[in-house]
Amino acid sequence: xxxxxxxxxxxxxxxxxxxxxxxxxxxxxxxxxxxxxxxxxxxxxxxxxxxxxxxxxxxxxxxxxxxxxxxxxxxxxxxxxxxxxxxxxxxxxxxxxxxxxxxxxxxxxxxxxxxxxxxxxxxxxxxxxxxxxxxxxxxxxxxxxxxxxxxxxxxxxxxxxxxxxxxxxxxxxxxxxxxxxxxxxxxxxxxxxxxxxxxxxxx
Numbered sequence: 001x002x003x004x005x006x007x008x009x010x011x012x013x014x015x016x017x018x019x020x021x022x023x024x025x026x027x028x029x030x031x032x033x034x035x036x037x038x039x040x041x042x043x044x045x046x047x048x049x050x051x052x053x054x055x056x057x058x059x060x061x062x063x064x065x066x067x068x069x070x071x072x073x074x075x076x077x078x079x080x081x082x083x084x085x086x087x088x089x090x091x092x093x094x095x096x097x098x099x100x101x102x103x104x105x106x107x108x109x110x111x112x113x114x115x116x117x118x119x120x121x122x123x124x125x126x127x128x129x130x131x132x133x134x135x136x137x138x139x140x141x142x143x144x145x146x147x148x149x150x151x152x153x154x155x156x157x158x159x160x161x162x163x164x165x166x167x168x169x170x171x172x173x174x175x176x177x178x179x180x181x182x183x184x185x186x187x188x189x190x191x192x193x194x195x196x197x198x199x200x201x202x203x
Contacts, residue, residue: 008035008068015065028066036081038066040153045085047078086203088151094160096138098201101155104172106192114198115187124181133180137197140168146199157200169194 007029014023030038036050039059043049053059057070073081100119105112123134146160164172176188 007031010035010038010066010068012064012066014063015060033081033084035068036078037085037153040085042154044153045082045087047075047082050082051075051078085153086151088148089158090148092148092158094141094145094148094199095201096142098203099138099141099199100157100202101200102134102137102141103198104194105196105198107195112196113192115192115194117184121184122180126179126181129179131179133176133184136175136179137172140172141197141199146197149198152200155200157202160199160201162197162199164195164197 008031010028010030011025012028013025035054038061039050039053041061042059043053051073055070055072058065058067060066102117102122103114104117105114117133117137119134122137123132125132141160141162144162146162149159149161151157152159172194173188177185179185180188
């Protein structure tokens with residue numbers, strides 16, 4: 001088991017099998033805390049899964065595959081490390097100022113398609129508009145408020161969800177077409193049946 005202060009030599013490359021022989025391998029030294037944080041993004045806070053990944057010496061994040069010399073971690077040591085990471089807080093209220101992105105979800109089954117609205121783009125205002133698309137969406141969320149869903153270690157944020165009524169959907173499409181910058185407004189013209197919003201708030 002590595003010392004908590006020890007630097008673990010981690011390698012990574014793009015996880016594209018067809019280019020496995022040509023993609024460059026990079027190095028990213030990590031502390032044990034940082035490595036556990038990386039593994040959490042794919043396992044959630046499940047000690048048995050995390051211990052298995054640490055010993056297996058590999059995990060994926062976004063489009064990258066990471067690997068290191070696998071090691072066993074005692075249950076007490078792992079529990080102490082995991083205590084340093086956030087837990088879900090179902091009673092945590094929605095805080096609009098902490099919101100960093102909004103996903104607008106359609107009714108596709110079993111996996112809804114999502115329109116991803118990052119705050120920097122959605123908060124841009126069109127000429128002669130006093131509000132942005134982001135302002136409208138946050139006001140819509142505040143009028144509920146959204147229900148707490150979970151804490152995402154992948155996004156490092158609390159997730160909230162709000163169902164959309166038929167009136168909400170009509171208003172959302174109309175207002176976002178009017179307020180969003182053109183590149184974003186066009187995405188609301190796809191004729192999809194938007195049924196919910198998912199919002200991410202950083203602590």
